[in-house]
Amino acid sequence: MKKIEVENNIKIAETLPSSFYKSEVIFDELKEKVFYKSWQLIDHESVLPVNTNAYPFDFIKDYISEPLVLIKDDNNDFKCLTNVCTHRANIIINDRCKINDLRCMYHGRKFYLDGKFKSMPEFEDAENFPRECDDLKEFKIKKLGPFLFVGLEPSFDIESVFKEIIERVSFIPLDKLTHRGDLSKDYLVNSHWALYCDNYLEGFHIPFVHNDLNNVLDYGDYDTEIYENYNLQVGYAKDGEEIFDIPENHIDHGKNVAAYYYWLYPNIMLNFYPWGLSINIVKPINISKTKVQFLTYVFDESKLETGAGSSLDKVEREDEFVVEGVQKGINSKFYKAGRFSPSKERGVHHFHTLLSRSINT
Ligand code: FES
Ligand SMILES: [Fe+2]
CATH class of the missing domain: 2.102.10.10 (Rieske [2Fe-2S] iron-sulphur domain)
Incomplete structure (x- = not known):
């Protein structure tokens, strides 16, 4: 497979080239190089x-x-x-x-x-x-x-990742989460699976794409933390919106955290809200079709449909609209690659560097 380089320094880096999203050969090889190792x-x-x-x-x-x-x-x-x-x-x-x-x-x-x-x-x-x-x-x-x-043939040890996640969300009673089939759903998205992940990995688009969510989240305060094989986006709430009750001596104590958005390379999203957890699993179907499974686990029913964790179906439809727009645009003869916002697109840059590393090994 042809090498694909993504510069480590986000200030000069270019995104993955459009050829990455258009190549059937690369799509097929990712099965072995990325997903079997996940x-x-x-x-x-x-x-x-x-x-x-x-x-x-x-x-x-x-x-x-x-x-x-x-x-x-x-x-x-x-x-x-x-x-x-x-x-x-x-x-x-x-x-x-x-x-x-x-x-x-x-x-x-x-x-x-x-x-x-x-x-x-x-x-x-x-x-x-x-x-x-x-x-x-x-x-x-x-x-x-x-x-x-x-x-199956994992490329990294996930135990330390889970340890760090559990430490960060220690105030969420994971053992009390119960599956809600009625709130779980599969979405079929007409795009390359990596375009769906690209969109998830930045909150940059929230004020432009998600009106209602933007009324809840404080965009200026949105954080992205990069770790080795995962990253975390922390959404902060505007005053008066639903937030986590975070104990003293926790690093987020005193902050208005509305949601923790964890992404595990390459295709798992763990979204923690004050009501529970929404797990998204991104499954490639073909080069321009992806199934995204939304699994809902609740521990506090009374907080459902509040804060950043409300109207998830509407937010998903809004995301699909832009992701499907990008799928169309990526096939343009005249689009080759883009650049990253150094302040707002660190998550996407992280994903692209991990993918390029997997492809080049
Ligand atoms: S396939 Fe023969 S015993 Fe299983
Ligand atoms: Fe979005």
Whole structure:
């Protein structure tokens, strides 16, 4: 793949070139170079309620359909295994269920709950069997409160990231968050997935694009903090709007924080509001189509539809309008690349440097 350089110094840097968003070759290669190496949300741990201990899922549904299975063992520890039988590749678990061992229904191969090979009919004469590779491969799981994440071939350790997030939002009772299916939704956006992320990563457009949100947020006070594989945008409220109740001795104590917008490279957004958490997962479909999954978890119902966390559907539609406009514009023969606002587009610049690094490795 052709190298794409993004200058580290934002004051002289150019954005990713339009060719990045137009190239089918680059789009395809990002699957290996970026997404297989990423961490993805499996689900809230309540996905395995009492009387169930196996939950089949895809790594990134509708994009990377790598078959995986989440297992809860007898000590209530979670494991993630490949859901592909090591005999002739049948899918082992088809539905959420309670099992004592994993049994492939095709020819009866069995595995223990930790993925180790257990038994197989008609293999008495097989030599050098079973080998280590006849066990089910296990993948790393990391937890952010009750949320389970998996990495297949992760390029970074997410544990320290989660530790820092949990420290920052320590006053939010993560274990009290409950999933609200009625407030969760998928959006289909007619744009490259990275254009959707670009837009998310700056609050620069808020006064221009989001009238109502702009009435709640204090644009002048909007902060972007850059960390290694994630960044944080902090939205501050205008007086009288809903804010977090932040305890003394916390670094944000005394500030009118309306929302913490975390972005995890490359495609996960964790938006904390005084009512709870909105998780957005950006899933590429093709070069100009993206599915964005909005998952809503609430702990304080009374604050829903207040402050920066209100009218999220309207805000999303407003974002889609501009992102789809950019998708059209990026295909212009006469647009090559842009420049960054050094004060307002540090998040987008961060994303572009991470993408260029992944592409060039
Ligand atoms: S494919 Fe699983 S036992 Fe044959
Ligand atoms: Fe927006």
